[in-house]
Amino acid sequence: MKSLIFDFLHRWRWLFVISLLVSAVSGLMGLPLILAPAAVVALQLDARRGVFRAVRPLPITRLDQAKTWWVIGVPLLPLLSVPALVLGIMLFPHFQPSARSLQPARITTPMTETMLPMEPRPQALPETSVPDTEHRYIAPSQAPGKNPRAPWFAAAVQSWVALGYAGFCFFLMQWAPQRQPENLAENVQQGMFGLLWGISMPGVVFLLPNLPRSSDTIATWHWAVLAAAPVFVALSYFSAAELMRQQMVVTAAKNRPQATTESLALSGGLTGIPLYIVNFAGRIVLMVALIACVQIIMLRWMSQGNAPGHNPAAGVQVSLMGMMIGATIAESVGMRALRALPLSTVKLALLLSLVPWAGAFSGAFVSAVFCRAGDPSLSIWVNLGAQSLALCGWAILALSITLHISSGGRLFVLMLLSFIPGIAIQFAVQYTVLIAAIGLVTGCAGFALLIRGLRKSSAFYRPRGFFGMTPGQPTAVR
Amino acid sequence: MNTAPALEVSGLEKHYPRFGLGPLDLTVPPGSIYGLIGPNGAGKTTLIDLIFGMGSPDAGTIKVCGYDHERDEVAVKQRAAYVGPDLNFIAWGKIGRAIRFNRGFRPTWDDGYCARLMQDFGISADDRIGTLSFGGRTKLALLLALAWRPPLLVLDEPTTGIDAHSKKAVFAEMLNIVRDEARTVFISSHQISDLERFADRVGVLHKGRLVAEGSTAELVDRHVQAEWVAENADAFAHTPGLTVQERDGPHWRGVLDTLTCPLHTLELRGARDVRTQPLTLEDLFLALTQ
Numbered sequence: 001m002k003s004l005i006f007d008f009l010h011r012w013r014w015l016f017v018i019s020l021l022v023s024a025v026s027g028l029m030g031l032p033l034i035l036a037p038a039a040v041v042a043l044q045l046d047a048r049r050g051v052f053r054a055v056r057p058l059p060i061t062r063l064d065q066a067k068t069w070w071v072i073g074v075p076l077l078p079l080l081s082v083p084a085l086v087l088g089i090m091l092f093p094h095f096q097p098s099a100r101s102l103q104p105a106r107i108t109t110p111m112t113e114t115m116l117p118m119e120p121r122p123q124a125l126p127e128t129s130v131p132d133t134e135h136r137y138i139a140p141s142q143a144p145g146k147n148p149r150a151p152w153f154a155a156a157v158q159s160w161v162a163l164g165y166a167g168f169c170f171f172l173m174q175w176a177p178q179r180q181p182e183n184l185a186e187n188v189q190q191g192m193f194g195l196l197w198g199i200s201m202p203g204v205v206f207l208l209p210n211l212p213r214s215s216d217t218i219a220t221w222h223w224a225v226l227a228a229a230p231v232f233v234a235l236s237y238f239s240a241a242e243l244m245r246q247q248m249v250v251t252a253a254k255n256r257p258q259a260t261t262e263s264l265a266l267s268g269g270l271t272g273i274p275l276y277i278v279n280f281a282g283r284i285v286l287m288v289a290l291i292a293c294v295q296i297i298m299l300r301w302m303s304q305g306n307a308p309g310h311n312p313a314a315g316v317q318v319s320l321m322g323m324m325i326g327a328t329i330a331e332s333v334g335m336r337a338l339r340a341l342p343l344s345t346v347k348l349a350l351l352l353s354l355v356p357w358a359g360a361f362s363g364a365f366v367s368a369v370f371c372r373a374g375d376p377s378l379s380i381w382v383n384l385g386a387q388s389l390a391l392c393g394w395a396i397l398a399l400s401i402t403l404h405i406s407s408g409g410r411l412f413v414l415m416l417l418s419f420i421p422g423i424a425i426q427f428a429v430q431y432t433v434l435i436a437a438i439g440l441v442t443g444c445a446g447f448a449l450l451i452r453g454l455r456k457s458s459a460f461y462r463p464r465g466f467f468g469m470t471p472g473q474p475t476a477v478r
Numbered sequence: 479m480n481t482a483p484a485l486e487v488s489g490l491e492k493h494y495p496r497f498g499l500g501p502l503d504l505t506v507p508p509g510s511i512y513g514l515i516g517p518n519g520a521g522k523t524t525l526i527d528l529i530f531g532m533g534s535p536d537a538g539t540i541k542v543c544g545y546d547h548e549r550d551e552v553a554v555k556q557r558a559a560y561v562g563p564d565l566n567f568i569a570w571g572k573i574g575r576a577i578r579f580n581r582g583f584r585p586t587w588d589d590g591y592c593a594r595l596m597q598d599f600g601i602s603a604d605d606r607i608g609t610l611s612f613g614g615r616t617k618l619a620l621l622l623a624l625a626w627r628p629p630l631l632v633l634d635e636p637t638t639g640i641d642a643h644s645k646k647a648v649f650a651e652m653l654n655i656v657r658d659e660a661r662t663v664f665i666s667s668h669q670i671s672d673l674e675r676f677a678d679r680v681g682v683l684h685k686g687r688l689v690a691e692g693s694t695a696e697l698v699d700r701h702v703q704a705e706w707v708a709e710n711a712d713a714f715a716h717t718p719g720l721t722v723q724e725r726d727g728p729h730w731r732g733v734l735d736t737l738t739c740p741l742h743t744l745e746l747r748g749a750r751d752v753r754t755q756p757l758t759l760e761d762l763f764l765a766l767t768q
Binding site for chain 1: 494527530531532533534551552555556559560562564565566567568569570575578579580581582583584619
């Protein structure tokens with residue numbers, strides 16, 4: 001058991017280092033433990049690339065292996081995070097700015113501001129209104145006297161819920177699909193899992209920042225969440241054996257009736273480029289719309305039915321998702337197959353750009369029209385145009401650069417490049433036109449880079465890894 | 479009728495930090511099956527990638543049916559189909575959708591032929607590509623390349639991972655292609671025994687260079703394996719056409735290209751008890767690329 005745990009820690013050491021750093025920063029600055037389910041995600045990736053199967057022949061009982069995966073997935077990271085969290089809290093007073101210079105706008109944490117958008121931004125506090133206590137941290141939604149931060153209490157709540165959240169994700173993992181769906185029931189089952197899994201990951205970003213920071217701010221739903229945590233931990237423990245069993249099941253594709261000329265003729269309709277546009281660009285528009293809907297519903301729930309109104313961070317998230325999913329889908333189509341088509345390099349570059357553009361435009365649409373981000377002195381449609389230009393420009397640059405990198409590291413580059421315009425259009429609204437102009441220039445540069453890469457870069461045509469898996473271009477067995 | 483070579487490679491060079499291809503000159507006549515064999519890392523896939531514009535050469539030209547691969551890239555891809563082990567269609571979900579996408583680019587697409595190939599390969603339009611084995615995905619790539627009857631079919635390791643029945647079907651299709659019409663197949667493969675049976679011409683690529691080329695029968699005929707006895711160690715070093723495979727004291731074993739190094743050359747250099755035996759293409763390949 002210890003060997004398996006150490007092996008996991010060794011292989012994912014970078015993830016644990018980041019998680020512990022985030023925990024320390026969380027303790028220091030009062031940020032939520034947003035990487036709580038990181039170990040479960042890593043475990044899920046391990047499961048998908050067959051680590052469970054590879055380990056099964058080792059001389060350890062199935063039950064012990066199941067327990068090991070549970071320890072890794074559920075309590076390991078929350079427990080390891082505790083010392084870092086404690087360290088952060090203990091260092092807190094040393095990094096505390098003078099109470100007299102404390103302005104709420106300066107110490108706003110992005111997460112707290114993001115998740116409680118309906119509350120008005122507090123005005124600068126009068127100097128005398130800030131009590132000279134040890135922990136003077138004040139979040140915008142927590143005016144002095146209303147919700148003072150109790151760091152030890154907040155850290156305990158965060159750790160407790162993080163543990164429960166990891167348990168919830170681990171419990172969910174047993175329904176992870178082992179193969180592609182082959183009928184409606186499997187489609188529904190896998191769709192449900194995908195939805196829950198998809199929501200549970202960003203869900204932590206919604207949930208943890210809204211947990212109480214002191215005992216006098218506990219709401220009813222907080223009690224429900226706190227009570228659910230041990231239930232999910234227990235459920236996850238008892239589901240570990242079933243998870244192991246599921247991972248060991250060998251599934252094969254079923255035999256299907258052979259194709260006939262008639263069936264092929266009947267399956268006509270869109271072909272070639274129109275099919276590409278509908279299939280991929282249409283898909284990403286729907287995905288962004290779904291993400292936006294989930295976000296709005298959750299924000300309404302968090303705000304107890306109030307309209308979310310202007311919410312820059314929600315706009316950042318949607319635009320980020322639009323750009324990232326767009327680039328990921330574009331690269332997943334398979335560059336080799338596309339390159340062999342009778343299309344000139346420029347046309348192929350345009351075809352590749354369509355999907356990221358669709359994602360970026362959808363993000364801009366949600367951001368400008370629903371989140372009302374942008375320069376308030378300009379109309380919604382001008383803001384939409386400017387944001388579209390900015391996001392589309394950066395999206396094409398992000399695609400070009402990530403296609404030049406075939407390792408898993410490209411995802412971090414993609415995330416970074418997607419953040420830049422998303423943050424710029426939300427938080428530098430007075431420069432909306434300038435940001436659009438920069439986006440245009442970036443887009444032209446990105447397109448030129450894409451054409452150059454299609455012609456010259458061998459990285460474009462290499463199998464593309466994703467943490468050891470190859471969801472896009474499969475690696476050949478030569 | 480276009481009488482230009484199906485594929486003409488002249489002075490082609492491509493250099494990477496740890497590998498260099500070329501200078502390479504190669505001509506594939508129309509209406510033939512050309513087999514390119516070579517060990518891993520010899521440069522086979524690099525050459526095929528360059529034909530389809532996946533990277534650009536440092537020097538030299540590639541012409542497909544008389545069209546330059548860079549200047550007339552669309553014309554080249556209208557005439558050449560590509561099958562490779564890294565082709566990926568998973569994003570299309572089902573086989574039928576991948577077929578519909580590709581069909582849109584190929585005016586000569588033949589639905590009837592496509593359906594027959596699907597039956598031969600045992601795949602269905604409703605199959606999910608994600609559920610296919612590696613061999614199944616290769617079959618899909620083959621189907622998408624064959625169904626529009628391209629003048630030049632470029633196959634990179636097409637039989638890797640597929641079963642004996644499907645392999646037989648693939649080679650039968652290749653024979654049909656070159657028999658029915660003056661179409662050409664350029665195939666790189668590790669399955670040397672298959673190429674020996676089906677290929678009209680063979681090229682042996684080793685460390686980026688073409689070390690032997692010619693019709694399959696001619697290559698096999700003109701090379702022999704020889705064993706001889708000789709005491710003089712230096713007599714056989716750097717002899718053109720002689721590849722020494724093994725030496726155990728005075729006993730030598732090697733492969734002779736009888737065109738450039740006739741048998742009597744050995745005797746002139748002091749060899750005695752010379753014995754020869756015919757080679758298979760595989761033996762020749764192993765000798766030339768050891």
